[in-house]
Amino acid sequence: MTAPSPHRHPLRFGDFRAYLIGRCAAVLAQYSMMIVLGWQAYNIARETMTTAGASAQLGLIGLAQFLPLFFLTPLTGWVADHYDRRIITRLTLTLLTAAAAVLAFATFEGWVGLPLIFGIAVIVGIARAFNGPAYGALAPNLVPREVLPNAIAISGVVWQAGSIVGPALGGYAYAATPWGAYALAAILYGVALGAMMLIGPVPQPARDISRHPIRQMIDGLTYVRTNRLVLATITLDLFAVLLAGATALLPVYARDILHVGSTGLGHLAAAPGIGAGLVALWFSFRPLKNEVGIKMLGAVILFGIATIAFGCTAFLPRSIAMEFGIGALVVLGAADMISVFVRQSLVQLHTPDAMRGRVSSLSQLTISASNELGEAESGFLAALVGPVAAVIGGGIGAIVITLFWARLFPELRLARTFDPPDIRAADLSQEKAP
Known part of the structure; x- marks a missing residue:
């Protein structure tokens, strides 16, 4: 297995470089803002609520971000397939910049409260509902098909680098001055907007005006439902990560279990990104090519095991609990990156390409369901049975779901390479030709 030749490397393409800069800045902004948003909401709630009640508020924040995405998904995918994807990302980044600026001003003035936090969470959910499909469908238009897996890996490196640095930036900025994390997010979103302005015209699928838009929206769902490999890949992530939402409860662990405060929260939140970033960096030069389905299944099982290990930090002596928890989260992030890359x-x-926006919107819906809705599930379950039982039970559930999916969708465990069957057949015929 060799690295791609330099003249075919994704970084040779200027539009893709601008895309990466914008993606990095946006991810830094997102993670620095959202980790602080949860921390701030939890602390505000703890002034008048018990740990269980404050944990439920974390669940509500996840729900506030997920519901707009859930209801808008058919529309956002259709929009990404019918309008300039660059313009869509620019508009949504402008909205996110404004949302972060409002939070910075409100925190600086001292009138931020749970209603404003929930309102901003809804706005962020709406912006991401349109942003995600356009971003996802845009990337394959910026590089040739043969280097797309490497481009995905490099994009994963950038994403995970942002997820490493973002929470730490947010936690440290909040510790220095609470409004600073949101001001930083607003600046970073502005940088992302500027980078997206540098991307030139890209191929856009021809608009289908012969059929009703609603029928076209349904086409994306039909395609996913009938392509069992795509269906298995998307839904495995949905159900496994939905159950194993350990990261949603990091504010609870940081404040009331490990007692490490906002600085410790930054360390914990950055740990999954470190593991994921290392794996993504490796894949950018040595991407997976063989037995991809089995490796994805194994990675999700490892994700569940790491989640259980993190949950068990509550039973360890305080002198080693933090270090053990960070190690478990590093492994969790590495396993998750393998799954993300394959998916x-x-x-x-x-x-x-003509359907990438709609399929990307459905993929984003499952990702958001596993993340934001997973946060809601974890928060509500923690309020019901306690945060430790919620984390450990979620890890066990992820393992069970993965084993069940391997049996329900044999197409997944039998997937040898990334190439669709028609391309593999063409390659084989060329090899056999004299």
Whole structure:
């Protein structure tokens, strides 16, 4: 297995470089803002509520971000397939910049409260509902098909680098001055907007005006439902990560279990990104090529085991609990990156460009369901049975779901490479030709 030749490397393409800069800045902004948003909401709630009640508020924040995405998904995918994807990302980044600026001003003036936090969470959910499909469908238009897996890996490196640095930036900025984290997020979103302005015209699928838009929106769901490999890949992430939402409860662990405060929260939140970033960096030069389905299943099982290990930090002596928890989260992030890389490569390469926006919107819905809705599930479950039982039980559930999915969708465990069957057949015929 060799690295791609330099003249075919994704970084040779200027539009893709601008895309990466914008993606990095946006991810830094997102993670620095959202980790502080949860921390601030939890602390505000703890002034008048018990740990269980404050944990439920974390669940409500996740729900506030997920519901707009859930209801808007059919529309956002259709929009990404019918309008300039660059313009969509620019508009949504402008909205996110404004939302972060409002939070910075409100925190600086001292009138931030739970209603404002929930309102901003809804706005962020709406912006991300349109941003995600456009971002996801735009990337394959910036590089040739043969280097797309490497481009996905590099994009994963950038994403995970942002997820490493973002929470730490947010936690440290909040510790220095609470409004600083949101001001930083607003600046970073502005940088992302500027980078997206540098991307030139890209291929846009021809608009289908012969059929009703609602029928076209349904086409994306139909395609996912009938392509069992894409369906298995998307739904495995949905149900496994939905259950194993350990990161949603990091504010609870940081304040009331490990007692490490906002600085410790930054360390914990950055740990999954460190593991994921290392794996993504490796894949950017040595991407997976063989037995991709089995490796994805194994990675999700490892994700569940790491979640259980993190949950068990509550039973360890305080002198080693923090270090053990960070180690478990590093492994969790590494396993998650393997799963993400395989999922994104399979979905992008098995989907026609004219339908990428709609399929990307459904993929984003499952990702958001596993993240934001997973946060809601974890918060509500923690309020019901306690945070420790919620984390450990979620890890066990992820393992069970993965084993069940391996049996329910044999297409997934039998997936050898990323190439669709028609491309593999063409390659074989060329090899046999004299």
